Amino acid sequence: MKFPSLSMLSLLFAWCSASTIPSTPRGDDSPFVLITTKTSATMFKAADYPPGSGVYMCQDPNWGGCVEAPLPDLKEHPDAWCVGITGAWDNSISAFGPDKGLLCTIWDASACTGGGYNIRWPGIADLRTVGWDDKISSFWCVADV
Numbered sequence: 001m002k003f004p005s006l007s008m009l010s011l012l013f014a015w016c017s018a019s020t021i022p023s024t025p026r027g028d029d030s031p032f033v034l035i036t037t038k039t040s041a042t043m044f045k046a047a048d049y050p051p052g053s054g055v056y057m058c059q060d061p062n063w064g065g066c067v068e069a070p071l072p073d074l075k076e077h078p079d080a081w082c083v084g085i086t087g088a089w090d091n092s093i094s095a096f097g098p099d100k101g102l103l104c105t106i107w108d109a110s111a112c113t114g115g116g117y118n119i120r121w122p123g124i125a126d127l128r129t130v131g132w133d134d135k136i137s138s139f140w141c142v143a144d145v
Helices: none
Strands: 012-014 020-022 033-038 054-060 064-070 081-086 095-098 102-109 113-120 138-143
Touching (some): 095 102
Antiparallel strands (some): 054 095, 081 138
């Protein structure tokens, strides 16, 4: 199954304690923006997942209307990370799939707070089956060991 790359969308990285630093916009001007936030505790190490890892997020069940979202490179950013979802994608994800070898926790509030739910590869094609349809506002991932 082939999905559009996140390179079609805008991507921003931001520290909680610093101003947002936008990357070069890629592709069309989509309302979908990822914001990575540094949490207060160092929870993950660079070896926790390989560079280039990512997740698929889809607005329709059964892998319809998907984008691929790369995770931050932990060798460049060794602190703990939470990926917040804003714009049209916030609370509108109906399928979620981490790359093989990842364990992701999805959250119903920004900054990886609120209620959480763990998802392993290959993911969940229809989040309605677990009560999480249109509820994801943030997520984090670690190596599934």
